[in-house]
Amino acid sequence: METRSLGDKWFEAVNIALLAMLSIVVLYPLLFVLSASVSNPAHVLNGDMWLFPKELTWAGYEKVFENKEIVSSYINTIVYTVVGTAINLVMTVMAAYPLSKRDLRGRNLMMAIMVFTMFFSGGLIPTYMLVKQLGMTNSIWALVIPNAVSVWNIIIMRTFFQTGIPNEIQEAAAIDGCSDMRILRQIVLPLSMPILAVMILFYGVGHWNAYFNAMIYLTDRSDYPLQLILREILIQGQMEQMTNAGDSSHAKTLMDEELIKYAVVVVANLPILALYPFLQKYFVKGVMVGALKG
Structure with missing residues (x-):
């Protein structure tokens, strides 16, 4: 012992x-x-409640799900997150896999150009003008296409392909007549579940919490994501508390907004909290591989 x-x-x-x-x-x-x-x-x-509930009530959740605007924005956020994450994952894999090939000519130059965009970008105004001229404003594409791929995530996934999957397996498959797409689909991706889980979580959380692009590109309230509605509720509640602090007629309104505010925060974060336990074992392994074997 x-x-x-x-x-x-x-x-x-x-x-x-x-x-x-x-x-x-x-x-x-x-x-x-x-x-x-x-x-x-x-x-x-x-300030009487600091940890455990006092006078249990479900009125806040009832008001949240009675509000059609909150429900529609919740559905919008789910659609934006699913579609955006799917596009992100496909684009990242299709960029990282060729760059992981040592026999790809010019891969270092292409990687350098991608890394350059991490430090220098066109800026908000040119990006908005481009999105507007492409006719993507007031549509889902304005939220998912400009951020379709992350260079940092490409680097992480490329590192995993290079170090986490033995090159001998891919060479053996190529000798047997497999094309690059077949090797990617039948060998590389099944062995890449840890890093794919990391990418799903990274991209999914990013889309779920995003509100700035929606605030810039969307003007139709029926297309608003949940985080933009939540931002309005929080800011509106703070402004009313400051401007009507001594007005007793607003007391009930402020209490209703307080209930709605906390209920919406819980409802907004519940899907991500529920998703993490299912991806935890892949997430931890994928992060360690990407961090230690780079």
């Missing part, structure tokens, strides 16, 4: 204490928002 020194025990105790403190710091905001969404808003506004 292995014996540990006193220094090792102290080191482990300090690590446990630090990790426990970090967990509390991370989990407290989540628990507070969840508790506030089902508590009497008067207790939340007065």
Whole structure:
């Protein structure tokens, strides 16, 4: 049986204490928002509720799902996330796989050009003019096409293809007559589930939380994503609290908005929180491979 020194025990105790403190710091905001969404808003506004719910109520969630604008924006966000992530994944794989081939001529030059775009871009105004001239404003394509691929994610996936999949397997398949597309489809992708899970999570979270492009390119409220509606609710609630702080006639309105605000935050983040446990084992492995074998 292995014996540990006193220094090792102290080191482990300090690590446990630090990790426990970090967990509390991370989990407290989540628990507070969840508790506030089902508590009497008067207790939340007065500061009486700080961790556990007080006077349990589901009125906030009822108001959220009764609001047709919130429901339609929720559906829009799901569509934008699914379509956008699918496009991102296909584009990233199709760019990273050829760049991982050592016999591809000019791959270093192409990689350098891609990396250049990470530091220098055309800017917001030229990008908006281009999107407008292409006729993509007020459509889903304005949200998914300009951000169709991330150079950083291409680098991560290219590194995985180079280091995580033995080149001998691909060479053996090529000798047997497999084309590059068949090698990619039947050999490389089935062996790349960890990095694919990482890409799905990265791109999916990015699309789910995005609101700036929608604010710039969309003018029809029926096309708004959930995060843009949530932004309006939060800003509107803050403005009313500042401008009508001493007006008692707005007390009930403010309490209703407080309930809706926390309920929408919970509903908006629930799908991502529910998705992560299913991708966790692939996510951890994929991140470690991309980080350590680059």
